[in-house]
Amino acid sequence: MTNARLIRQLLPRVIPPLAAALLFVAAWQFVVDYWEIKPFLVPPPRAVAERLLADWRPLTRAWWLTAQAAICGLCLALLTGSIVGVLFAQSRWLRFAFYPYAIFLQTVPIVAIAPLLILWLGYGARGVIAVAFVLSLFPIIANMTAGLLSVPRPLLELFELNRASRWQRLWKLQLPFAIPYLVTGLKTSSGLSVIGAIVGDFFVGYGGQGFGLGYLIRTSAEGYQTPTLFATVLLSTLLGVTVFATVGLLSEFILRRWGHD
Amino acid sequence: MTRGCHISIRDLTVTFRESPGQETISRLDCEIEAGQFLGLIGPSGCGKSTLLRCIAGLQPAHAGAIQQQLPDQAEMVAPKLAYVFQSPTLLPWRSVIENIALPLELAGIRRTERQAAAAAAMRTTGLRREHDEAKLPRMLSGGMQMRVSLARAIVTQPDLMLLDEPFAALDDISRKQLNTELMELWRTAGWTGVFVTHNVAEAVFLCQRIVVMSRNPGRIAADIAIPLPYPRASETRLDPEYMRLVSQVADALEQTMRE
Numbered sequence: 001m002t003n004a005r006l007i008r009q010l011l012p013r014v015i016p017p018l019a020a021a022l023l024f025v026a027a028w029q030f031v032v033d034y035w036e037i038k039p040f041l042v043p044p045p046r047a048v049a050e051r052l053l054a055d056w057r058p059l060t061r062a063w064w065l066t067a068q069a070a071i072c073g074l075c076l077a078l079l080t081g082s083i084v085g086v087l088f089a090q091s092r093w094l095r096f097a098f099y100p101y102a103i104f105l106q107t108v109p110i111v112a113i114a115p116l117l118i119l120w121l122g123y124g125a126r127g128v129i130a131v132a133f134v135l136s137l138f139p140i141i142a143n144m145t146a147g148l149l150s151v152p153r154p155l156l157e158l159f160e161l162n163r164a165s166r167w168q169r170l171w172k173l174q175l176p177f178a179i180p181y182l183v184t185g186l187k188t189s190s191g192l193s194v195i196g197a198i199v200g201d202f203f204v205g206y207g208g209q210g211f212g213l214g215y216l217i218r219t220s221a222e223g224y225q226t227p228t229l230f231a232t233v234l235l236s237t238l239l240g241v242t243v244f245a246t247v248g249l250l251s252e253f254i255l256r257r258w259g260h261d
Numbered sequence: 262m263t264r265g266c267h268i269s270i271r272d273l274t275v276t277f278r279e280s281p282g283q284e285t286i287s288r289l290d291c292e293i294e295a296g297q298f299l300g301l302i303g304p305s306g307c308g309k310s311t312l313l314r315c316i317a318g319l320q321p322a323h324a325g326a327i328q329q330q331l332p333d334q335a336e337m338v339a340p341k342l343a344y345v346f347q348s349p350t351l352l353p354w355r356s357v358i359e360n361i362a363l364p365l366e367l368a369g370i371r372r373t374e375r376q377a378a379a380a381a382a383m384r385t386t387g388l389r390r391e392h393d394e395a396k397l398p399r400m401l402s403g404g405m406q407m408r409v410s411l412a413r414a415i416v417t418q419p420d421l422m423l424l425d426e427p428f429a430a431l432d433d434i435s436r437k438q439l440n441t442e443l444m445e446l447w448r449t450a451g452w453t454g455v456f457v458t459h460n461v462a463e464a465v466f467l468c469q470r471i472v473v474m475s476r477n478p479g480r481i482a483a484d485i486a487i488p489l490p491y492p493r494a495s496e497t498r499l500d501p502e503y504m505r506l507v508s509q510v511a512d513a514l515e516q517t518m519r520e
Contacts, residue, residue, distance in 0.1 A: 159367070160319065161344050172363075257397070
């Protein structure tokens with residue numbers, strides 16, 4: 001692809017959201033000025049920008065800490081979820097017995113389970129990663145299992161006719177077939193892992209190891225430091241978008257071979 | 262060069278679990294000689310695909326037996342079998358040559374050996390190695406995908422080739438071209454072929470013998486020899502004898518639909 005073409009393709013995807021953001025900031029400033037809203041309720045954009053600039057060092061450190069926890073949780077979920085999916089696809093009884101409890105992961109209120117996880121795993125990074133892990137596990141299990149079990153019958157019969165072993169069928173047919181499903185699960189989980197890391201950090205922080213975005217959200221809310229709260233929320237969103245976009249790019253690269261271009 | 266295997270079907274009855282009282286195939290007997298190219302034709306639901314799947318061992322029979330035997334083989338050696346599905350059933354993440362080599366890979370044949378065999382199969386089926394081997398299936402047309410599917414079927418040098426309406430989804434030109442190529446493959450390799458189709462003209466053009474099946478339950482309604490000489494070419498389609506045979510088979514088929 002030539003540079004000119006790349007730019008022509010990217011421009012329509014960059015300019016409109018940027019324009020929308022500018023419009024939003026302008027409207028925000030106008031509303032705050034016009035109705036003279038108190039800064040501790042809605043701070044003006046300038047105050048948030050100032051906070052971001054003044055505190056950029058602790059803010060970026062918090063951002064990075066939360067990002068690390070989210071990525072670690074997501075990677076652990078990818079590994080565990082894939083293995084659980086393979087086990088579920090291999091044994092019907094295992095699936096029947098445990099799949100309903102896997103759904104539990106999806107429905108459990110994370111605010112209830114986060115303090116428990118912290119209690120078991122202790123304060124610090126381990127607890128935060130565990131919350132991110134629990135929250136992002138289910139979509140990976142569900143999609144991996146579905147992918148492994150969705151192989152069309154003729155393909156399975158082709159392997160049967162060639163007397164493929166169970167292992168060959170799994171390794172050469174089911175796993176490659178499930179990759180696009182797994183990637184879809186990973187995309188869903190990428191957003192959840194960020195939420196998990198923030199929620200985990202919200203409850204515990206990292207003890208003596210510093211603090212992440214969740215801790216900042218809590219302390220700034222409790223202290224009515226609304227500009228810091230706004231700045232933190234902005235950074236949290238940015239983190240979510242970054243992780244999601246990275247996984248999205250990665251999946252596009254992987255799926256090219258599978259014909260999803 | 263393979264010799265083809267003899268198939269003997271005795272008293273075959275198939276019922277599906279979903280409809281226990283109803284026999285899809287009922288007490289069917291059929292002998293297929295080694296190296297014969299047999300066409301299986303009949304109305305939808307007559308059990309012709311089921312019969313093919315029974316021969317392949319993909320569908321269990323309720324009663325009866327199917328024996329496959331290679332000629333001059335005192336001890337029982339299982340004949341090598343290839344199956345061509347209605348759709349090309351290629352693995353979308355594998356290149357053309359990796360798809361063709363798959364049966365050999367599953368049999369544990371070494372990489373260099375299976376690459377060589379796959380390249381030979383490509384040549385035989387009219388695929389150009391340097392041009393097509395690295396392509397992914399989705400980059401190919403329907404006709405080319407079917408060629409890859411055929412190449413994968415012949416790569417093991419089978420004794421028995423089972424084809425389940427392989428060209429049904431293709432346009433007329435590709436279908437005729439692939440018919441001629443399939444016929445050549447059979448003539449040079451010598452396997453026993455069972456070809457399921459809806460298309461009377463295709464069956465008469467390809468086969469030495471056509472079995473017409475009737476439905477409810479699936480039975481043999483007519484067994485028609487096609488004594489046209491090989492090689493058959495596009496001129497064959499203009500031969501009065503060919504036309505007579507086509508209308509004979511079509512009449513037999515119509516008869517089964519009326520019943």
